Amino acid sequence: MRNQQRTRCLLMLCAACAIAGCERSAGERSDTSGSIGASASPEQSTTSNLLVAGDSLRFIEHPDNLPAGFPSSIKPLLVTNPYEGDRQAITVGGQLFIGYNCMDCHGAEGSGAMAPSFQDGRWHFGGSPGEVFESIYQGRPDGMPAWGGRISNEQIWMLTTYVRSLASKDLSTENFTGKTVERSGH
């Protein structure tokens, strides 16, 4: 129920004005010292991980980047997606994907266009929830804009949930049997 309310609220925010939404969440970020959890629900802050001043050198865990036995005094942030598997978050994430113009780069349903596909099971910067969150939050060097502080962390998590839901296809073989898929230009 609460989830539904929040969903409706976020949708209205998105539809009303994307930029206004950015400004609001920028203020929000400083209030919560850069929480990357669902910042609208303070009670979750005990289970989500906080990025506070003293944590400035910590990084979100990229499991593939950590060699076994590599000595490190820094404990990576193990972040969890508050909406993992939440169908409603996938739906809202899909609407945000259109509303924030993600679709126009990444293609309808993430089929790929100006920017990489989300359907081919290949993640240039890691496909774990934390890694995808980080890519959206920080942006990426090939032209992916940074959305952190421009939209709320909840919305970034919903986008993460949606985008990860698309990577379900096994595309290891192409055999030219004539099968085609619908894909829109731009």
Next chain:
Amino acid sequence: MTADARRALTALLVATLSACSAEPRTATRDSAAGDGPQATSAAAIGTASPSGARIAVPHAGPPGEWQMPAGDYANSRYSELSSITPQNAANLRVAWAFSTGVLRGHEGQPLVIDNTMYVVTPYPNVSYAIDLAQTGQPLKWKFRPVNSQQAIGRACCDVVNRGAAYADGKIFYNLLDGHTIAINSATGNQVWRTKMGDLSRGETITMAPIVVKGKVIVGSSGGEMGVRGWIAAIDAATGKEVWRAYNVGPDRDVKIGPKFKPFYAHDRGKDLGVTSWPGDTWKTGGGVVWGWLSYDPALNLIYHGTSNPGPWNVNQRKGDNKWTAAILARDADTGEMVWAFQVTPHDMWDYDAVNENILVDLPIKGQVRKALVHFDRNGFAYTMDRATGEVLLAEPFVPMNWSTGIDLATGRPNVVESKKTAQDKLVKDICPSLEGGKNQQPAAFSPQTGLFYVPTINLCMDFTARAVTYIAGTPFIGGSAPEKGGPGGYRGEFIAWDAATGKKIWGIKEPYPVWGGALATAGGVVFYGTLDGWFKAVDARSGKVLYQFKVGSGVVGNPVTYTGPDGKQYVAIYAGIGGDMGLLIAGDVAASLPYDVRERGTTLPDLARWTSWGGELFVFSL
């Protein structure tokens, strides 16, 4: 037989053949032949035609070199070289090849100056100087510019580059991240580097510049990113910006002043670049200059097209949306607008007007006119008066259904009501598709035949516009338009077009859109390449394919011809599929990595079976 004798014989053959062709064309040609002064001036610049048609500006440099993107300011892509003929073209073979080391769409063409070939790659826009005088074609130099990686994700339609310009010992070209650079052609050292576009707002640069009277003329891409289009001149010696004219906004910014004399009444009025838009929407209205530039030294005018208005959703921008989807003529010294013609006012279909404007003097209805010929995305071929901006004739050159014709009293299209797009409305079967009847792939003109050789596209689309919010640096599109093959069971055709009468003379149907440009030669042979990787040599008069060779990747580039140090005629062309057509809807070539496997889009379902990514220069000779 000497080259001159051969040329004379070819000209005679052409004249004889055209005399046998359809009646109206013969009449046109006869009346032009009697035009004394025109014939004299044509002979003076060496591009005389038995038809009376001539290229408005001579080839740049010696006939054996290729110093400008289109060979000349007129954008004719015609060469006087004549060793390769319909009689011997079957003996063509690959002379040598060179890998550019870069995948992605190789649009554009190399330059050849003083036995050196200059190649510019797609992003990261590496340039090579290749020594043609030595066996094995070693490099003289290689230059890799500083070029922001962010540009890759800000370019709408692949990370292409359409080539370099040359003047006074310098090579000039644009970087995808919005810079223009000058390189010393002898040493490969960068002479200057000037930031022209704002990448953070989505301004990338893909077009080929031209150099006019010591100024490098450039424009940007980003029409799908909500940018505000401009064209600018840079001092070729210093890299300093000399003038910049916007294509939307108030007259002061657009450089509309006392020199502005548009031909049609509806283009006259104050600040139409503001008042033909609702509110401030002109500020994100597009109208960029990503296509080819022409220049007429006699009129001192630069001609350029402008891209579609943004966003695609027409409900967000009621009005004519000036000066988007237009052909503009500007004073070459100051950038002041002299005339404007909006090809598709209030565009509803993403019909940019950036395709090349070819400057020729054509006999039309018994009178030689200073013409500009333009094959638009909207499917009409326009023959215009390039001094005034008057449309002399406009006829469809591909299958189309969105308009019943152009009203010559106003220059405006008569739009079919059922093909008008609107927000949240699905409009089916609009032809041509948003890729247009022709896109960036430039046509060529031969004064020998008086014909234009045009690579065309035969696709249709289902269009749905939707509301979109402007967010700087992200696409500002507001619509989707799945494409499909057009009527007739083919998706592209290479055609010969008579711009004096507005008629197709012959055509070679292709299974895929012809996304590579054309080259016409005095040998009577025309060259082009196809998306599925065929390089073709064609008889300019009959359209008969004389020779074809399957190159390593689909062709989206433009052939050029030059004379080697051995005196032989060579034809060079890039292979390297990509660009809008190759990148977005060509199946596995659209994958984000070349070795990825992808399901194929419906538009070109089996193109991936015929070709794959590449980046190679192929050079042919007899």
